[in-house]
Amino acid sequence: MNIYRKPVIFALAAAAVISVGTLVTTFIPVFMPSMTPVMEGIKPYNPLQLEGRDIYVREGCNNCHTQTVRPLKAEMARYGDYSRISEFTYDRPFLWGSKRTGPDLARVGGKYPDSWHYRHMKDPQAMFAKSNMPSYAWLADRPLDTTYTERKMKTLGFPYSPDDLKSLQGKNEMDALVAYLQKLGRDFKELSKKTATASGKQQEGYHD
């Protein structure tokens, strides 16, 4: 049989050829529990953090900021301990990014006080004259849309209480985004702090 004379068989052959690598490297891992391990201490997002994350996604922050620290000496000196697979199990979508026009944010949670983020988002150049980050002052003028918050939490299967939802009243988009940024990497930092205290070791320091 000459496959170059049979378009349908040719198409089926092409589909078979592309499915080998697809299955082995991508869709067999989808069913491997080790790809999305659940680690005690790594918590899902609360409603405010999730809304903040959705704003991060909407504004395309991932186009300039990554969220994964590589196990390289200088990188860990700059951003903190390298990222672990269990830190991302609740992330849909993942936000590892591909370009660092701005710094990595995987461990930015708790690095600065909330007020720092509010000032920085409002006018990045006032804090860093040579920064090229856009101003996001307008986020503070937009009340947080909570129409779908409960449905979002249910879709993702995250735990929440009625009080969590009530606490969103009166919040704006900036509040949500800052709450999200302050969550990034924080659970893992607290875990490693506990482990360090338990074993009497010093925690790795962070530098700018």
Next chain:
Amino acid sequence: MKDDTYEYSVVKGFAFSAIFWLLIGLVVGLLIAFQMFIPKLNLTPWLTYGRLRVVHTNGLGFGFTLAAIFSCTYYILQRLTRIPLVFPKLATFHLYFFNVVIALAALSLFAGMNTSREYAELEWPIDILVVIMWVVFAVNVFASLIKRKEEQMYISLWFIIAMTVGVAVLYILNNLEMPVSWFKSYSAYAGANDANVEWWYGHNIVGSVFTFPILAMFYYFLPKSTNLPIYSHRLSIVAFWSLLFAYLWTGAHHLVYSPLPEWIQTTAIAFSIFMIAPSWGSVVNGYYTMKDDWGQIKSNYLVKFFILGITFYGLQTVQGPAQALRSLSALFHYTDWLPGHVHMGTMGWVTMTISASFYYMIPKVYKTELHSISIANAHFWLVLIGQLIFSITMWIAGIQEGSLWSALNPDGSLAYSFMEVLASIYPYYMMRALGGILYFIGIVLFAYNIIMTAKQPVITAQGRTA
């Protein structure tokens, strides 16, 4: 004349759609190039970099490139099957529907309806429209192939089939989402799986859109415009199947040193190195096709485009695997080296080949001659110089960023703050914007030349008619 039985209105319609989206995408590209060093240009929420970059990549990757692919495919398909389109009305519907979908896609991205997954940013209602559009295209392709009058399917048709199948599989599997409203959904995959599926898609959509159909154009239009047969049929068979097989294993080279399991990364790196062979199969086939008449590179302006195009494809497919290596990834990943790499492929290989295909095809479908070869030559040199400035400045910037980020003082502390490194890159961002302007002028000349060609009087065997 049997030529009159072919259906060329969709070829023309898609060609002008391509030029329209090309100009729009490049204007957005220029704006974001300037935003990189003038942040005040982020004027309103709709015009912030975070939203515009996505409009730029989708507008050019899908608006321009797909329209150009559809235009050339509908032309090549009819010539190589020797029958007019089986469903011309369905093809016309495809043309209008495509443009509606791309316009909706652009508007939704401006508005911030964005899933954040690269080259798959469109939200689920638009994903469904894209799939319908693709099915319409596939029906047209396979109807022509099944009813064809030419027994043997030429290489270009293999690549068109590979694209049709590949895009369908990639797009559907990668965009499985859980909707929460008309404007918002969450990925069906979580964490490391989401990253792995997304880059399996991200890498292979580049293969299915920027490689397979562009090679289909190259294998068809290079022999046509030079009157030289393709050097080796056997080489093209080997290159085709090995390219198709190996491509799908390489996506995770975008995730080197990420938390993704190491075996997936290492497999991807190994297959990336292997990919040099099938990629260069096409490069060798291109060069050796010219071996009996290299003089045409001087006398035939189209050869310049095709040969420079395949040369950039060859460079791209060596640079890509090199970047996949762990030691080089450590230096280059996340830096401006990557936009330099991507734009060599898109501006050098893809757009160069599409331009030459249009220069050959548009006069044929309008039964006339190209408006101006001098303008085509000016276009060639402007886009070549513009692209080289873009890529080279970004490569230097990338090496600088990678080196300074990892520089340590003797005591182990960081030698440079993030802001110091960024500030040192601004001169390169400015030069890149200049390269972009030159490139844009070249493309305006291209658009002008194609429009003027379409307006020219028809030339028949008896001569020009009014």
